[in-house]
Amino acid sequence: MSLSKQDFDYVRGVVRDKAAIVLDDSKEYLVELRLSNLASMQGLPGVTELIRDVRDNGNRPLADLMVEAMTTNETSFFRDGLPFDAMRESILPELLQARAEQRSLKIWCAAASTGQESYSLAMLVRQCLQGTPDWDIRILGTDISPEVLTRAESGVYSQHEVSRGVPAESLVTEFQREGLDWVVRDDLKTMCEFRRMNLVGSWSGLPTFDVIFLRNVLIYFDTDVRRKILERAKRHLAPDGYLFLGGSETLLGLDLDQDFTRVLLGSASAYQVTT
Numbered sequence: 539m540s541l542s543k544q545d546f547d548y549v550r551g552v553v554r555d556k557a558a559i560v561l562d563d564s565k566e567y568l569v570e571l572r573l574s575n576l577a578s579m580q581g582l583p584g585v586t587e588l589i590r591d592v593r594d595n596g597n598r599p600l601a602d603l604m605v606e607a608m609t610t611n612e613t614s615f616f617r618d619g620l621p622f623d624a625m626r627e628s629i630l631p632e633l634l635q636a637r638a639e640q641r642s643l644k645i646w647c648a649a650a651s652t653g654q655e656s657y658s659l660a661m662l663v664r665q666c667l668q669g670t671p672d673w674d675i676r677i678l679g680t681d682i683s684p685e686v687l688t689r690a691e692s693g694v695y696s697q698h699e700v701s702r703g704v705p706a707e708s709l710v711t712e713f714q715r716e717g718l719d720w721v722v723r724d725d726l727k728t729m730c731e732f733r734r735m736n737l738v739g740s741w742s743g744l745p746t747f748d749v750i751f752l753r754n755v756l757i758y759f760d761t762d763v764r765r766k767i768l769e770r771a772k773r774h775l776a777p778d779g780y781l782f783l784g785g786s787e788t789l790l791g792l793d794l795d796q797d798f799t800r801v802l803l804g805s806a807s808a809y810q811v812t813t
């Protein structure tokens with residue numbers, strides 16, 4: 539192991555300050571691996587030089603890349619299935635009826651990664667609307683990592699990526715082939731916007747949403763940060779809106795029982811603001 543304890547502590551301090559991501563002792567190997575890759579991409583001899591450039595020269599763009607390198611961007615279309623079943627079977631029909639007058643629906647993917655979650659939701663909304671015109675559908679995808687957002691915006695996915703979750707019939711109707719890749723069709727893209735946002739930074743300008751997907755990101759934060767993010771999310775959730783967390787994420791132990799009520803939707807569960 540060439541990463542010194544001092545350097546490891548410095549890196550985890552930066553990552554925690556900038557993104558609230560907690561790197562415990564078991565992540566030492568991961569830090570070294572990912573920073574080695576970053577160092578070689580930057581044309582630097584190694585991790586030590588990379589850290590020195592950030593610490594001693596105050597290279598802020600490199601510090602941001604260092605944080606970005608420590609994010610885990612794993613995602614897939616219709617990941618974990620059940621929340622999307624709940625959206626299709628109950629939530630979208632309910633909300634589309636409740637919003638029939640204003641004909642507007644806002645969904646937020648608060649850790650959008652490379653965009654599969656946003657486009658999965660866009661496919662469901664389009665299927666539920668069945669061509670009904672004049673709905674203003676906004677699906678906002680935010681993430682701390684500019685790199686994943688650039689990929690999300692492009693809407694370009696490999697065969698391997700689409701084979702992880704896109705049903706065969708949707709592949710034909712919602713994507714077009716471009717060489718070896720698949721590109722999301724424009725009518726899905728127009729529903730989706732991607733924007734850089736740090737969940738522990740400013741939330742200014744964020745509207746109220748009908749549905750919030752805040753999935754598989756709270757696991758990287760400590761209890762206090764999780765609670766604060768959920769308290770903020772509550773202020774951006776419509777009174778009849780729904781919040782989804784990841785399969786291994788829960789409000790248990792966060793002292794938010796007064797704030798949210800858990801609702802069962804088939805085999806899925808979501809949260810609503812307690813009234």
Ligand SMILES: C[S@@+](CC[C@H](N)C(=O)[O-])C[C@H]1O[C@@H](n2cnc3c(N)ncnc32)[C@H](O)[C@@H]1O
Binds near residue numbers: 655
């Ligand atoms: C594992 S992915 C989850 C993607 C998607 N929500 C899903 O469940 O498939 C976690 C994402 O959270 C983002 N992330 C980590 N820390 C963040 C922060 N402080 N603010 C915003 N996004 C963050 C990472 O860049 C990464 O793309």
